[in-house]
Amino acid sequence: MREQTCPKCGSPDIIPNVVIPDHYELGMANEMIMRISENPSAWIFKGTQKSTMRAWICGECGFVEMYVTQPRVLWEAWQKAQQQSPGD
Numbered sequence: 001m002r003e004q005t006c007p008k009c010g011s012p013d014i015i016p017n018v019v020i021p022d023h024y025e026l027g028m029a030n031e032m033i034m035r036i037s038e039n040p041s042a043w044i045f046k047g048t049q050k051s052t053m054r055a056w057i058c059g060e061c062g063f064v065e066m067y068v069t070q071p072r073v074l075w076e077a078w079q080k081a082q083q084q085s086p087g088d
């Protein structure tokens with residue numbers, strides 16, 4: 001949907017980069033966050049990386065597509081997690 005046309009119905013009526021509210025504190029909406037831990041089995045220093053998420057909404061059929069804003073940060077954290085071997 002980053003091409004600005006809906007992958008479902010082909011409509012060009014796309015609402016881009018919409019903030020996805022997660023929870024509210026003091027009347028303020030906090031953005032939904034995706035978290036990936038570099039070392040999920042660690043007790044404390046998990047090296048958790050975070051990225052906010054944004055939605056692209058089709059104004060014709062209502063299809064919603066979501067993206068993290070910093071995919072490389074999460075990918076690198078996930079790759080580090082794969083290098084951990086819990087058995088050692």
Ligand SMILES: [Zn+2]
Nearest residue numbers: 006009058061
């Ligand atoms: Zn659509």
